Amino acid sequence: MNAWYSAHVVLFQTTAIYAVLALSFQVVLRSGVFSFASVGFFGIGAYVSANLAKHGVSGVLSMIIVFVGSAIFGYALSLPLVRLRGLYLGMVTFAFDQILIVVANNGGTYTGGPVGLFGIPFDVSTLELFIVAAICLLLVSQLERRSIGRSISVLRVDEQLARSMGVEVNRQRNFIFALSAALGGLAGVLNTFNFSTIAPGGFGFDLIVAGLTMAVVGGIGSWLGAVIGALIVVWFPQVFTFVGSYKAIVYGVLVILVVAYEPGGVLGLLQRGVRAIAALIEKRSSGGAEVPVEEKKVVPSVPPPATTPQKGVTA
Amino acid sequence: MSVLLEVADVNVHFGGVRAVDGIDFDLETGCLYGLVGPNGSGKSTLLGALSRMTNLTSGRLVFAGEEYQTYSPAKTARMGIGRTFQAVRLIPGLSVLENVMLGGDARTAGVGIFANWLLPWRTRNCERSCREGAMEAIERLELTGLEKRTAGMLPYGTQRRVEIARALAAKPDLLLFDEPTAGMNREERDEVGEVMRSLRGQGLTQVLVEHDMQMITEVCDYVFVMNFGKVIAQGDPEAVVADPLVQEAYLGKRGSKNATA
Ligand SMILES: Nc1ncnc2c1ncn2[C@@H]1O[C@H](COP(=O)(O)OP(=O)(O)O)[C@@H](O)[C@H]1O
Numbered sequence: 344m345n346a347w348y349s350a351h352v353v354l355f356q357t358t359a360i361y362a363v364l365a366l367s368f369q370v371v372l373r374s375g376v377f378s379f380a381s382v383g384f385f386g387i388g389a390y391v392s393a394n395l396a397k398h399g400v401s402g403v404l405s406m407i408i409v410f411v412g413s414a415i416f417g418y419a420l421s422l423p424l425v426r427l428r429g430l431y432l433g434m435v436t437f438a439f440d441q442i443l444i445v446v447a448n449n450g451g452t453y454t455g456g457p458v459g460l461f462g463i464p465f466d467v468s469t470l471e472l473f474i475v476a477a478i479c480l481l482l483v484s485q486l487e488r489r490s491i492g493r494s495i496s497v498l499r500v501d502e503q504l505a506r507s508m509g510v511e512v513n514r515q516r517n518f519i520f521a522l523s524a525a526l527g528g529l530a531g532v533l534n535t536f537n538f539s540t541i542a543p544g545g546f547g548f549d550l551i552v553a554g555l556t557m558a559v560v561g562g563i564g565s566w567l568g569a570v571i572g573a574l575i576v577v578w579f580p581q582v583f584t585f586v587g588s589y590k591a592i593v594y595g596v597l598v599i600l601v602v603a604y605e606p607g608g609v610l611g612l613l614q615r616g617v618r619a620i621a622a623l624i625e626k627r628s629s630g631g632a633e634v635p636v637e638e639k640k641v642v643p644s645v646p647p648p649a650t651t652p653q654k655g656v657t658a
Numbered sequence: 659m660s661v662l663l664e665v666a667d668v669n670v671h672f673g674g675v676r677a678v679d680g681i682d683f684d685l686e687t688g689c690l691y692g693l694v695g696p697n698g699s700g701k702s703t704l705l706g707a708l709s710r711m712t713n714l715t716s717g718r719l720v721f722a723g724e725e726y727q728t729y730s731p732a733k734t735a736r737m738g739i740g741r742t743f744q745a746v747r748l749i750p751g752l753s754v755l756e757n758v759m760l761g762g763d764a765r766t767a768g769v770g771i772f773a774n775w776l777l778p779w780r781t782r783n784c785e786r787s788c789r790e791g792a793m794e795a796i797e798r799l800e801l802t803g804l805e806k807r808t809a810g811m812l813p814y815g816t817q818r819r820v821e822i823a824r825a826l827a828a829k830p831d832l833l834l835f836d837e838p839t840a841g842m843n844r845e846e847r848d849e850v851g852e853v854m855r856s857l858r859g860q861g862l863t864q865v866l867v868e869h870d871m872q873m874i875t876e877v878c879d880y881v882f883v884m885n886f887g888k889v890i891a892q893g894d895p896e897a898v899v900a901d902p903l904v905q906e907a908y909l910g911k912r913g914s915k916n917a918t919a
Pocket residue numbers: 658672675676677695696697698699700701702703704
């Protein structure tokens with residue numbers, strides 16, 4: 344077991360880092376904000392922390408600086424973007440990621456150009472990685488409770504309804520965007536600390552695909568989905584080694600399958616399973632004779648009439 | 659009686675379409691108003707304007723002495739103007755209780771995102787009163803026992819009642835109903851009508867958009883009739899329904915038949 348752990352410690356570390364990145368994606372997707380900016384902030388966090396480490400800034404301070412800095416930058420970025428929806432926001436944030444890659448390639452000594460930076464003098468223990476990831480999980484899980492949890496659920500499904508329920512939609516979207524940016528940046532810091540290296544290829548298209556896959560396949564409904572997604576993306580290629588270089592294709596197919604057949608992701612599937620088992624147990628314990636709880640008055644599901652009180656009125 | 663809502667020369671134009679065309683009226687506290695008119699006459703657009711979800715082309719809105727035609731829809735909701743929609747708009751994946759509690763959140767959203775997120779002790783009381791308000795509304799609409807059901811799985815008429823409960827849970831001072839009983843059977847309509855009467859008894863001001871003339875005459879204190887974005891008649895429900903002008907514009911030849919439907 345111990346030997347197995349040592350052989351796979353990199354995977355454990357990657358799981359923790361990816362879980363934070365997955366949260367960054369999940370937070371926006373759950374709110375109906377279709378953004379890829381997480382990966383751009385991952386790059387920013389990775390490079391900024393590398394430079395800070397060169398100047399002897401401590402790991403914890405570096406994390407705080409990047410977390411807060413990314414949140415502020417993310418908030419500022421969200422101000423002009425808040426009116427964009429769906430695909431348009433996706434395209435703009437994708438462009439943001441691409442611009443940052445160009446910057447990384449041409450950043451001189453700050454970024455090390457196409458080769459990137461390596462031998463960054465900082466190390467973080469696996470335990471510390473997990474502690475940071477756990478704090479992030481705690482933060483995000485608090486967004487799923489009580490009134491803020493409900494308001495975010497509405498935001499995704501029906502924005503106008505959210506407005507009529509007193510939710511300041513744009514303010515909420517700005518906040519979510521900032522939090523996602525902070526988490527993305529933090530994932531980048533962890534990545535740099537753990538692997539002592541970062542290059543432009545480290546936050547490219549592959550990472551966008553991985554991030555989306557984690558959030559969507561795991562299930563965007565909850566932080567648990569992000570954890571499940573990170574586990575799948577990190578360990579799946581390890582178990583099914585034959586996938587190898589076809590990883591991107593497999594991820595793409597997985598995402599399509601989930602979106603088409605199980606929008607709740609693996610998490611949604613598990614929750615349904617648990618509910619079904621619970622219902623089965625309840626049925627058993629009550630002798631199996633129980634009729635499903637009946638509504639007081641079941642109306643035969645009348646389709647809404649066209650509400651035409653009369654024919655021939657055209658207004 | 660005091661005036662709760664003042665609507666002064668409100669216009670909503672979509673390009674050349676004058677969906678709401680110079681509407682002018684006052685609503686008094688505690689009254690139940692009917693708003694009728696043929697399809698496309700601008701009723702929904704007017705409710706949209708009053709709840710600030712549709713921008714005014716011009717005009718003035720005053721609620722409890724506060725001019726609010728420039729407010730955001732969210733602020734308008736928090737100020738105490740609630741509404742339901744013509745189409746069912748529940749969050750299908752959430753439970754009935756959660757859907758109804760959404761209504762109650764309207765008034766607690768003011769605590770701010772940060773407190774709502776990370777300071778659970780600041781929201782504990784809000785959450786409790788929100789839950790109590792939601793349970794009360796659920797009871798009122800005879801949805802007790804369905805709290806944990808997934809909203810999207812319920813029959814259509816039941817979903818409509820969940821919507822009304824959600825609007826009530828916000829504890830509004832003015833409640834705008836856009837065809838709340840569309841698709842319901844007679845018995846359910848009567849039940850919703852009774853809920854409205856009892857809310858009126860508690861002093862809630864309501865506006866009811868409804869095609870069912872029987873319900874309008876039974877439930878409302880006062881009726882406005884719209885056509886082509888204008889109020890063409892108003893007054894006592896019985897008298898308005900009998901008005902030949904209204905019959906011609908709205909009820910047409912089917913008038914008497916519709917009134918007894
Ligand atoms: N968003 C919109 N854009 C353009 N025209 C609209 C819009 N909403 C409503 N209308 C038009 O305004 C008129 C009034 O519609 P509506 O308020 O829905 O009527 P009602 O609720 O009385 O049936 C209709 O002619 C409709 O086509």
